[in-house]
Amino acid sequence: MSEIKLLFAGPMGAGKTTAIRAISEIEPISTEVENTDFSESDKAETTVAMDYGELTLDSGDKLRLYGSPGQKRFEFMWPLLAQGALGVVVLLDNSRPEPLADLEDFLSAFSGLIEAGRVVVAVGRLETHPQPGLDDYLASVSRRGQFLPVIGADVRRRDDVVGMLELLFEQIESTASTAAAAVAAGAAGDDEWLQFVQRARAQ
Amino acid sequence: MTNTQEFAPLSIAVALPAYRRALVERMLQRLLQENGEMSADWYVSHAAEADVTLRLPPDEGADPSASLLAELRRPDGGRETLTIEWPWRPGALLAALQRIARLLRSGAAGSADARDALAWQWLRRWSELALEARGRLLELRMGGQVVALMDARLGYWYAANQVLPDAAQFVTALARDSYSIELGQATPPPLLRPVSIKPLLWQLGVRSGHYGALPALRQRGGLRLKGWPYLAAGGPKAYAELIQKLRGGFNTAASLRDSGLAAAGLVDGFLNACLVCDFFHGETAEPAASAPAPVPVPAGVFAGAQMRPGNEQAVIASIRRSLHAGTP
Numbered sequence: 001m002s003e004i005k006l007l008f009a010g011p012m013g014a015g016k017t018t019a020i021r022a023i024s025e026i027e028p029i030s031t032e033v034e035n036t037d038f039s040e041s042d043k044a045e046t047t048v049a050m051d052y053g054e055l056t057l058d059s060g061d062k063l064r065l066y067g068s069p070g071q072k073r074f075e076f077m078w079p080l081l082a083q084g085a086l087g088v089v090v091l092l093d094n095s096r097p098e099p100l101a102d103l104e105d106f107l108s109a110f111s112g113l114i115e116a117g118r119v120v121v122a123v124g125r126l127e128t129h130p131q132p133g134l135d136d137y138l139a140s141v142s143r144r145g146q147f148l149p150v151i152g153a154d155v156r157r158r159d160d161v162v163g164m165l166e167l168l169f170e171q172i173e174s175t176a177s178t179a180a181a182a183v184a185a186g187a188a189g190d191d192e193w194l195q196f197v198q199r200a201r202a203q
Numbered sequence: 204m205t206n207t208q209e210f211a212p213l214s215i216a217v218a219l220p221a222y223r224r225a226l227v228e229r230m231l232q233r234l235l236q237e238n239g240e241m242s243a244d245w246y247v248s249h250a251a252e253a254d255v256t257l258r259l260p261p262d263e264g265a266d267p268s269a270s271l272l273a274e275l276r277r278p279d280g281g282r283e284t285l286t287i288e289w290p291w292r293p294g295a296l297l298a299a300l301q302r303i304a305r306l307l308r309s310g311a312a313g314s315a316d317a318r319d320a321l322a323w324q325w326l327r328r329w330s331e332l333a334l335e336a337r338g339r340l341l342e343l344r345m346g347g348q349v350v351a352l353m354d355a356r357l358g359y360w361y362a363a364n365q366v367l368p369d370a371a372q373f374v375t376a377l378a379r380d381s382y383s384i385e386l387g388q389a390t391p392p393p394l395l396r397p398v399s400i401k402p403l404l405w406q407l408g409v410r411s412g413h414y415g416a417l418p419a420l421r422q423r424g425g426l427r428l429k430g431w432p433y434l435a436a437g438g439p440k441a442y443a444e445l446i447q448k449l450r451g452g453f454n455t456a457a458s459l460r461d462s463g464l465a466a467a468g469l470v471d472g473f474l475n476a477c478l479v480c481d482f483f484h485g486e487t488a489e490p491a492a493s494a495p496a497p498v499p500v501p502a503g504v505f506a507g508a509q510m511r512p513g514n515e516q517a518v519i520a521s522i523r524r525s526l527h528a529g530t531p
Contacts, residue, residue, distance in 0.1 A: 004518050023526060059521040086518065135440040147433035151447055162526050167450060169519045174429060176515075 004061055006165070007082050008051075009068045009110070010091035011102045015124055015155035016067035017051045019091060022161040024053025024065055050081065078109040087118040087168045091155060092137075094129040100140050107144060114146050117175030120168045122153035122160075212246050213307060215300075216253035219271075227257060227271075227290070234297055241297070244304050252276065255303055260286070273303055316413070318374040323411035325377060326404070326479055328384045329355065330419040333479075335386065342387030346380035352387055352395075358404070358481065359397035367398050370406030404479040405434040412472020416456040420478050425453030432482040435473070441465035445473050 008016040020028045029052045051067030068074070068081050082088050090106045092099050103121065113119050123137060137150045149167050153160040217227045228247055235242040256274045271290040275283040285303065289295040332341050333355035340361075341353040351362035360367055368376070391397065411417070420426070428449040435442045444464045448454060456474050460467045477483055 004522070055522075055525055057518075057521040057525045059517070061518065061521065063522055063525070086515070133440045134443040135438070138436050138438065138443070142436045147436055149446070151443055163447070163451065165522070165526065169523065170429065170450065172515070172519065 005064045005085045007066050007085045007088045012070035014091040014093040019155040019161045020051050020053040020065045022158040025055050028053040089164050090121045092123045095125045117171045119148050121150045122164045126152045214248035214253040215255045216248050217257045319410045321374050322407040323414035339389050340387045342385050345382045358401045360400035361395040401480045405476045408476025408479050409472040411475050413468040416471045417475050427453050427484045429484045
């Protein structure tokens with residue numbers, strides 16, 4: 001039996017604990033404490049270290065679901081927690097004062113994983129806070145020369161959480177098949193298309 | 204072969220008092236009979252919305268030698284009026300018609316609508332030949348010269364000028380010169396470096412949407428995205444919703460248009476772009492739940508992961524099954 005890890009990242013109040021609860025077979029183990037950092041969020045409790053949930057796969061393996069602490073002062077931990085993860089779902093909250101700045105923080109933290117096609121971004125509370133729109137998020141991503149999916153999602157709905165993961169998996173598979181096609185074509189060293197993708201991702 | 208120079212003939216109507224109308228119509232018909240090239244370009248029409256309508260200038264109705272006004276209706280809907288001096292002289296009328304034809308033709312090639320139509324025609328040919336290519340390259344000729352070889356399977360462009368044109372430059376060039384795409388040789392030219400053509404295909408696809416879904420798209424039973432069409436990044440917000448829908452299950456172009464997510468032109472443009480950039484699953488039925496066969500992948504691509512690629516495929520398949528098994 002082996003362990004597989006998925007990380008849910010995002011600022012405070014974006015719904016990381018809720019997303020984990022949606023798919024975990026155990027009640028998430030949270031280190032929720034009273035929130036004393038009202039400069040970042042007005043929620044009553046928040047996660048100071050991480051959330052944890054798990055799902056036993058039909059292969060017998062354990063899928064371990066981690067939620068990173070959202071406070072910016074824990075920024076240094078985000079890439080550390082992502083080490084060895086199959087992928088990262090970044091949850092953003094459109095009702096926060098500067099959600100695009102939040103996006104920038106997480107794009108920087110996970111740039112290596114973005115390059116490998118292992119990050120998706122899901123934006124919540126778009127219904128009540130339509131600005132910035134998804135196109136603004138995509139424009140921010142494009143300006144950095146990065147490519148990754150950005151979708152709207154409501155993590156209270158299990159389907160949305162499963163959809164985010166499906167998106168992540170397809171992204172991973174797509175990256176793999178693009179690279180494999182280059183190998184199959186015998187042109188891995190000078191495959192222009194693969195180089196184009198990798199350049200774009202790496203910029 | 205699609206030749207952008209092959210335009211439909213222009214229609215001309217005569218809106219003059221009856222006694223002069225008969226005269227001008229006879230003049231026109233004789234001119235067209237006597238000038239073979241002209242007869243392919245023009246026909247006399249009585250339609251109210253002809254491409255060109257001849258009228259008398261205001262306040263000159265009584266002067267039998269008066270100039271005529273030619274009202275031009277451009278393909279983009281714009282209108283323009285030209286004066287035809289000495290219209291009763293066949294040479295003057297002939298020269299005027301030639302000038303008007305050039306004006307309307309260049310307007311047709313230059314208008315945004317016409318360029319989008321050209322993008323659609325070009326992609327239609329591309330997608331037809333892509334199905335037939337079976338390893339052969341496609342040969343793009345412009346102005347009678349081969350200007351590029353294209354690999355539809357890998358999405359490569361081989362040209363002496365190794366810079367891929369942007370869509371606007373490309374369509375302008377297509378409009379200016381006649382073009383054709385045909386099946387060509389099987390092997391890439393040894394001295395030319397391949398360039399990815401997908402950014403160009405994507406742009407052409409997006410702008411072709413006002414002319415509807417490509418026939419190759421309509422022939423597919425169902426559409427489902429594979430991976431993430433990253434070329435859509437930075438596009439309209441509706442792209443994100445279309446992507447979400449196209450990832451959720453099989454859809455058709457018609458069902459997406461009916462969904463009201465976006466205007467039909469935007470939906471078709473997005474679908475055309477995804478089609479020609481090979482972002483759709485090949486199969487048209489629900490894919491089997493079993494994991495695809497592991498594929499060899501360069502190690503660098505997996506910089507962020509612990510698992511070996513083969514294991515990873517199996518793990519993802521297992522997560523999928525487990526998540527869906529838990530669906531209420």
